[in-house]
Structures are given as structure tokens and as C-alpha cells.
Amino acid sequence: MIDEYRRKYAYAEDYGTSHFKFGPVAERPYVIENRGVITSELESKVLLELFGVSKPIVVGEEVSRYLPAVDTMGRALIYPMHDGLVERDNERAWAVIKEITRYGFEKSLKEMKKAQDFDGFYVTAALSAIAPRHMYERLFAIHAELDKEGRYVKAVTIIPQPLAVAIAEKITECIVVESGHGNTQVTPIVVYPVRDAITVLNRGGAEADAIAAEILRDLGYEDRAREEKFVRMFKESVGLVPRDLDLAIEKAKKEPERFRVVFKVPRTTIEIDMGSNSWMRFLIGEIIFDPNHEIYESYYKRGMPRPRDTVRGDQRLPGTLPLIEAIMYSIKRTSFEAQQQIRVAILSGGNFAWKVPQGLEDVAVNSAEKVALQLRQKELDYTVKLVSDPLYSVWKGGIVYSLAVPDAIEWNWGRMEGWYRRGVHY
Amino acid sequence: MLAAVKSYLESRGCRVEELEDQTLVCYSNSESIAVRIVLPASSGGVLEAVWEASAGCRPLSFDRVYIAVPSNFLRRIAGKRMTMLRDVLEGYHKVGLLRVGDEGSVEEVLPAPLRRSEPPGADLSRPTGLREHEQAPQRRVPDTSAALPQGQRIQFSGERAGEPASQVSTPSSASSIPDDLPEFARNNPWLIIFSKRGVDSK
Numbered sequence: 048m049i050d051e052y053r054r055k056y057a058y059a060e061d062y063g064t065s066h067f068k069f070g071p072v073a074e075r076p077y078v079i080e081n082r083g084v085i086t087s088e089l090e091s092k093v094l095l096e097l098f099g100v101s102k103p104i105v106v107g108e109e110v111s112r113y114l115p116a117v118d119t120m121g122r123a124l125i126y127p128m129h130d131g132l133v134e135r136d137n138e139r140a141w142a143v144i145k146e147i148t149r150y151g152f153e154k155s156l157k158e159m160k161k162a163q164d165f166d167g168f169y170v171t172a173a174l175s176a177i178a179p180r181h182m183y184e185r186l187f188a189i190h191a192e193l194d195k196e197g198r199y200v201k202a203v204t205i206i207p208q209p210l211a212v213a214i215a216e217k218i219t220e221c222i223v224v225e226s227g228h229g230n231t232q233v234t235p236i237v238v239y240p241v242r243d244a245i246t247v248l249n250r251g252g253a254e255a256d257a258i259a260a261e262i263l264r265d266l267g268y269e270d271r272a273r274e275e276k277f278v279r280m281f282k283e284s285v286g287l288v289p290r291d292l293d294l295a296i297e298k299a300k301k302e303p304e305r306f307r308v309v310f311k312v313p314r315t316t317i318e319i320d321m322g323s324n325s326w327m328r329f330l331i332g333e334i335i336f337d338p339n340h341e342i343y344e345s346y347y348k349r350g351m352p353r354p355r356d357t358v359r360g361d362q363r364l365p366g367t368l369p370l371i372e373a374i375m376y377s378i379k380r381t382s383f384e385a386q387q388q389i390r391v392a393i394l395s396g397g398n399f400a401w402k403v404p405q406g407l408e409d410v411a412v413n414s415a416e417k418v419a420l421q422l423r424q425k426e427l428d429y430t431v432k433l434v435s436d437p438l439y440s441v442w443k444g445g446i447v448y449s450l451a452v453p454d455a456i457e458w459n460w461g462r463m464e465g466w467y468r469r470g471v472h473y
Numbered sequence: 474m475l476a477a478v479k480s481y482l483e484s485r486g487c488r489v490e491e492l493e494d495q496t497l498v499c500y501s502n503s504e505s506i507a508v509r510i511v512l513p514a515s516s517g518g519v520l521e522a523v524w525e526a527s528a529g530c531r532p533l534s535f536d537r538v539y540i541a542v543p544s545n546f547l548r549r550i551a552g553k554r555m556t557m558l559r560d561v562l563e564g565y566h567k568v569g570l571l572r573v574g575d576e577g578s579v580e581e582v583l584p585a586p587l588r589r590s591e592p593p594g595a596d597l598s599r600p601t602g603l604r605e606h607e608q609a610p611q612r613r614v615p616d617t618s619a620a621l622p623q624g625q626r627i628q629f630s631g632e633r634a635g636e637p638a639s640q641v642s643t644p645s646s647a648s649s650i651p652d653d654l655p656e657f658a659r660n661n662p663w664l665i666i667f668s669k670r671g672v673d674s675k
Contacts, residue, residue, distance in 0.1 A: 049664075054654075074655045214663045220528060238524075238666060384525050436657075443657040450658060451667035464670075 049450050056201070058168035059445025060151060061208070062144070062186075064128045064227060068442040069151035071168065072450070076442040077154060079106065082126045083143035084113045104146040107154075130229035130251075131175030131208075133182060145189045152199040167194060167201030167469060171445035176207040176225070176232045176245050177359070183463075191473035202466040204448070204458065209234035211444025212395050212434055221391040222374060222429075224418070226335060226398035228252045231370065233377040237385040242463070244380035246373045249366050250338060250354035252398045255282050258334050261346050262327045268319060277312075284310050285321065286331030287411045288401045290420065292340060295410045299326035306407070329411075332401050336417060339367040371421040378427075392418060395434040474510050474573050478541050481571070481579035482506065504536035506585070508571065511542045519546045523558065527566040537585035541571040547582070559583055560665050 054072065061068040061076070068076040083106040105113060114124070127133050127140030134140065152168070159165075172186055183205050194200040209223035213236040223234045233246040256275070259282035263272040271277050285308050289295030299306040306325040311318050321327065333340065338354055347353045354366030364373065378386060399414035412420070419431040434440045458465040458472065467473070478497055482489050487499030487506065495510040509530055513522035523542055530538045540562075547570075550558060562568045562583055569585025658664065 049654075049668075072655065072658075074657075214661070215657055217657075217661050217663070219662055219666065384522070388525050388528055443655075446655070447658050447661055447663055448667060450654070451664045452670055453668065456670050 052164070053169060053450055055162075056165065056168050057446055057449035058155070058170045059442050059449055060148065060170060060172040061211070061439075061441040061445060062128065062131075062172065062174060063441070064131055064229075065126075067147045067151070068439060069148075070155050070442075071159065072446055075439055077151070078438075079108070079147065079150065080110065081128055081143075081147065082106070082110060082124060083146055084110050085123050085125060085139060085142075086113070104142055106143065106147045106150050130227065132178060133185075135179075135181045135185075141185060141189070144186075145192070148189055149193055149196075149199075152193065152197065156199075167198055169449045169466075170200055170203040171211075171448040172203065172205045173208045173211045173441045173445050174205055176209050176234050176240070177230075177247050178207075180460075187458075187467045187472070190467070194469055194473065200469065202454070202468040204452065204464065204466050206445065206448055206464070207234065207240050208441045209395070210236060210240050211441040211448070212393060214444035214447045215440040216393055216432075216435060218391050218393065220385070220388040221393055222377065222389055223393050223395060224370070224374065224399075226251050226394070226396040228398075231335075231373070231396075231398070233374050235377055235381045235385065235389060237381065237388060239462075239464075241381050241385065244377050246362075246364065246377040246380075247357050247359060248354065248364065248368060248370070248373050249357050250335070251396070252335075254334050254338060254354060255286065255331050255398065257351050258343070258346060259286065259331050261349075261351055262324075262330065263319075265327070266319060266321065266324060271317075271319075280312065281310055281319070282331055284308075285325075285328050286401060287328045287404075287407070288332030288336070288414060288417050289329040290410060290412050290417070292329055292333045292337070292342070295329045296326045296342075298410050299329065306410075332411075335370065335398055336421075337369040339365075339369055371418070371425065374418070374422070375425060390429055392422070392429050392431045393434055394418065394431065395437065395440065397437065399433060400437065474512070474541065474543065477573050477577040477579055478508050478510065478571065480577070482508065498535065504587075506537045506539070507533050507535040508539045508541050511540050513542075513546050519549045520558065523547075523550070523570075524561065527562050527568045530568050531566055536587055537569065538567065538588065539569040539571050539581075539585050541573050541579070544572045544574045547572050560669070561662075564665060 056071060058071045059069070059076070063081060065081055066078050067081045068078050070076040083104045085104055087103060110124075125139050125143045127137070127143040133144060155168075156165070170190060172190075174182055174186070186205060187203060190200045190203040209225055209232065212223050212225070213219070213221055218236075220237050221235075223236060225232045225234070228251050229249070230251050231248040235241040235244045256278050260272040260278045263269075263278065263281060271281075287295075300323075303323040303325060306328065307320075307322060308325055308328065309318055309320045330342065334343065343351075356366050357364045364376070368376075374392070378389065381389070394414050401414055403411045403413055413433070415431045415433050419429060422429050422431065436443065452466065454466065454468075456465040458467040475491070475495070475497065479489050479491075482497060482499040485499070485501070485506075487501045489497055489499045491497055495512075496507055497510075498505065498507045507530070509526055511523055511526040513519045519542075523540065526540050530540065562570060563586060567586050567588050569581065570583040572580045572582050574580070
């Protein structure tokens with residue numbers, strides 16, 4: 048079923064917002080940051096002369112060398128993706144995407160000590176479930192151009208990241224819920240992704256950051272509330288997901304010492320003692336699941352951004368729609384037969400990585416338990432699991448896809464699957 | 474259909490009971506057998522109906538599990554589609570196939586493999602009590618890349634530490650899959666599904 052050539056040269060690419068994961072078949076991918084430096088826009092040319100660089104765009108480990116030369120506006124340093132998307136006409140962003148793709152092939156071939164039988168990889172690239180058609184078109188074009196340069200790409204295909212997650216988890220019927228920094232996507236998978244049932248919410252880790260910043264303000268740390276990295280560290284350290292928010296707050300106010308936390312920044316003297324306000328920890332975890340809870344109204348009124356509504360085709364969803372309602376909405380858009388088959392929900396993305404401190408298990412839960420409880424309240428008895436490998440799952444799913452899909456399946460814009468092949472499409 | 478299948482099971486020396494979901498179960502001294510009747514809504518969706526019914530049988534805790542399909546529908550699955558279905562039923566769902574004729578005859582088209590004591594995909598079964606939700610201690614995926622003809626992997630740094638991991642279900646392997654594939658590719662049902670892509674759309 049898997050021929051020898053495919054076994055050697057199956058290759059996957061995961062274009063994440065912050066990191067690009069790539070490589071041929073192995074237990075793990077290579078990883079670089081998804082960013083590049085445009086050398087012509089560097090403030091200082093001294094570094095260029097020093098390193099003897101002639102490349103217009105630098106990516107990979109080398110980027111950090113040029114950061115001192117990036118001007119205060121950061122014009123030369125490009126992060127091409129935001130919430131998994133690249134703007135259609137952002138040529139600088141696409142130039143960086145092309146460069147990191149090229150980097151991936153060159154790095155991989157160098158490490159593999161390119162064999163004589165090499166005639167191009169079978170590449171599966173993974174994009175956000177809501178990536179528009181122009182991103183597919185552009186990525187195919189980039190791979191075709193790179194094949195012309197270096198004969199790197201025998202065939203390329205693109206799959207949605209939730210499908211890649213389901214493949215890596217070895218589950219053929221499930222709901223994949225992905226929550227990143229800027230958005231949350233719910234994708235039913237029944238051997239194929241059910242595209243019409245994909246539901247998108249315009250909220251993610253950024254909302255948890257926002258409420259964490261408000262809490263820092265309430266605690267008297269206005270300055271710290273403006274430092275993005277500090278807010279994120281605070282959020283990750285103290286945030287809790289409540290089994291039930293109202294009950295959790297009641298309990299935490301009655302037993303403040305039990306829930307009290309002191310946030311300490313390593314290698315500094317900075318300490319924030321939440322004291323009797325430790326009940327606020329639950330606001331951080333809950334906002335991802337239910338930003339519509341009345342407790343957040345006062346924060347919205349004082350200026351905390353309310354998540355925007357999502358409009359996609361004929362679908363308009365409130366930005367504050369509880370996550371469980373978004374999952375139900377997605378499930379109901381699948382066929383009756385599919386609903387009978389789906390019994391598993393997989394949670395993916397850093398936004399779901401919440402811990403339960405020892406001793407608080409009666410009040411705090413992890414994300415999988417939270418979603419399972421809420422589904423059970425809707426009389427849906429699902430197994431809910433966190434993705435096994437949050438860093439590499441998408442890449443792993445891409446590798447399996449590259450290994451298995453036959454050559455004969457050509458790219459079809461209707462089904463959005465198949466190989467875009469040398470000799471046929473380029 | 475029910476009467477025909479019931480008669481077939483009784484002829485094997487079993488005591489037969491009828492459950493919900495159009496399922497018959499029979500018990501003999503040596504093993505337990507379940508048969509789910511599948512009646513596709515239309516002749517156009519037979520493969521999908523059979524596939525979905527078979528997938529739904531995965532959590533059943535019986536020694537052998539079959540699905541029974543009327544012969545006039547089953548006739549529509551032939552050639553490569555039957556080969557693909559056989560791979561999935563036998564290799565992954567662990568389900569056999571019975572054909573039920575118009576006149577009430579029942580024939581075993583695919584034998585049902587003897588299941589393990591724990592049914593395949595048991596972690597996906599419906600619980601009888603409160604479910605334990607998975608948060609296994611974090612484990613690092615062993616880096617066996619040195620054993621493969623690949624270079625060293627750059628270890629990613631900077632991510633949040635202590636992300637929880639959960640167990641991965643591992644259904645039985647299908648044939649023709651190399652043993653030296655990475656763990657995430659071994660015993661992966663998607664390899665079978667993707668390798669047959671294009672067959673089900675014809």
C-alpha cells in the first residue's frame with residue numbers, strides 16, 4: 048500500500064501563526080518561527096556587510112542575528128500570518144511564506160543527504176479550516192515555483208488543520224475544536240471534514256489575555272497590565288477553568304485561603320498576591336467557554352473588547368456565543384447519520400491547556416472535562432480529549448496523508464482534495 | 474430481515490434475544506454474537522450506510538459482531554468498493570457481513586473476526602457511569618529519528634511547559650503497512666481510508 052519512494056519522501060508542512068513545522072517522515076518535525084527579515088529594509092546595513100548576506104529575505108535561526116538592525120517600526124521584520132490567515136495582496140507576507148517553504152526543503156534535503164533517487168517530495172501542507180481559496184491558490188503557486196527552482200515538489204496537496212489533527216489522533220469520526228490566539232473553530236469530521244458545518248468564533252486566547260489584564264488593573268498593576276508578555280505569563284500561571292462559574296466564585300469567596308495564589312516571575316522580585324481576590328482566577332478560564340456570562344458585562348462596559356460577531360456566508364454568530372452552543376450548532380449542521388457516528392470531541396490549541404491544581408478538583412476542571420460536562424447537559428455523551436501532541440499533531444496528520452493518498456487522485460476544487468502534480472498542473 | 478437473521482442464528486445453536494437499534498444477540502456456550510440489521514434508505518448510499526453501521530458496531534462488547542444487509546442493496550457494492558469495505562470491516566471495525574436474500578436466506582459474506590476481550594475503540598464506548606476525562610501525565614514522544622534515515626531534529630523551545638497529553642487509541646494494524654513507520658502512522662485507520670480514496674466516489 049505504501050511504496051518505497053513514498054515511504055522515504057512523504058513530507059508535511061504545518062503553517063501555524065507563530066511557527067512553521069516541516070519535514071519528511073520521522074517522529075517529529077523541524078520547527079522554525081513563522082517570520083522573516085526583509086534585508087533591504089533593515090535600518091543598519093552594517094550587519095549585512097558583516098555577515099556577507101545577499102539574500103533579500105532571511106528566515107529560520109538566522110533571523111535573530113538581524114533583530115538589532117530592525118528599526119523601531121519593525122518594518123523589516125514580517126510575521127506573515129495572523130490567526131492562520133495571510134492577506135491576499137500582502138506580497139511581503141507571501142514572500143516570507145515562500146522563503147520558509149524553500150528553507151524547509153533545503154534543510155530537509157541537507158539533513159537527509161539527498162539521495163540519487165530523489166525526484167521531489169509528496170508534500171501535504173496544512174492550513175486553517177477557514178483559509179480562503181486565494182491562500183490555496185497562492186500556496187500551490189509557491190510550490191510550483193520552488194519545484195521549478197530545485198525539483199523539490201513531485202506533488203503537493205493542502206488539507207485543513209482540524210482534519211490533520213483527527214488523522215494524528217487516529218479517529219475517523221469526531222468534532223475537532225481548535226482554539227488559538229484569535230479565533231476558535233469547530234470542525235466535524237466524518238471521514239471527510241464537513242465543510243458546511245464548520246463554525247468559527249472570533250475569540251481565543253486574546254480574550255483570556257484581555258480579562259487577565261483587567262484583573263491586573265483591579266489588583267493595582269496598571270503598568271503590568273500593558274505588557275503583553277507579562278499578562279500572558281500571569282494568565283497561564285493563575286487561570287482556572289471552573290466546573291460551574293457561579294459555584295466556583297461562591298466557594299472561592301467563602302474559602303479565600305484555599306484558592307489564594309501568589310504569582311512570582313522567575314528570576315525577578317516581582318510578586319503578585321491575589322489574596323482574597325483569588326476568585327477572579329476563574330474569570331480567566333471561563334471566558335473562553337462563556338464570555339456571555341453576566342459577570343463580564345462590567346468589564347465590557349469599562350472598555351474590554353467584546354468578541355466580534357462572525358459572518359461567514361449566511362451564518363452570523365454572536366461573538367459571545369458560549370462554546371458549547373457553537374459546538375451544538377456545528378453538530379446540528381451535520382447529517383443525521385453523521386450525528387449518530389460522532390462520539391468523540393478533540394480539543395486542540397494552547398487555549399485549552401489549563402491545569403487543575405491539587406486540592407481544587409471539586410471546583411476546577413481541565414478543558415476536556417468542562418466540554419464533556421456541558422455536552423452531557425445537552426444529553427450528548429461524548430468522549431472529550433485534549434490533543435495528544437499539541438505541538439506536532441497537525442504535522443503528523445499531514446505525514447499520514449502524504450503517505451497514503453494515491454497518485455491518481457488529482458486536485459479537485461469542488462472536493463478540495465487531491466494532488467496538485469508536476470506534469471499535470473505545473 | 475429480523476426473522477431471517479434470527480432463524481440463521483438459532484440454526485447455529487444459539488439462544489437469541491432482540492435489542493434496540495435493530496440488533497439481535499445470541500449466546501452459546503462458547504461465544505456471544507451480535508448482528509445489526511442495516512436497511513439503507515436508498516440504493517445510492519449503500520456503501521456509506523454499511524460503513525456507518527459498521528463503525529457504530531465498534532464499541533459493542535461481543536465475541537463476534539456482524540452487520541446484515543439485504544442482498545439487493547449489497548449487490549451495488551462490487552469490485553474495488555467491496556475490497557475497500559472488506560479492509561475496513563475486517564481490519565479496523567472488526568465486523569463481519571451477512572447477506573440476506575429476498576427469500577429469507579442468510580449467507581456469511583465476510584466472517585466476523587474474534588474480538589479481543591476489550592472491543593476495538595473501547596475508549597470510545599458509551600459509559601455506564603461517570604466518565605474519567607483524560608488528562609494523562611505529560612509524556613514526551615520518544616525521539617526515534619536517529620533510528621530512521623533522517624537527520625537530527627531541532628528541539629523546539631519556548632512553548633508553554635506542562636501541556637497535558639491524552640491517550641491515543643490504537644486500532645489493529647491493517648496489512649501492507651510498513652512496520653518502521655513512526656508511531657503516529659502505525660495502526661492508523663486513515664491510511665486505509667486514504668489509500669482507497671477515489672474508489673468510493675466512482
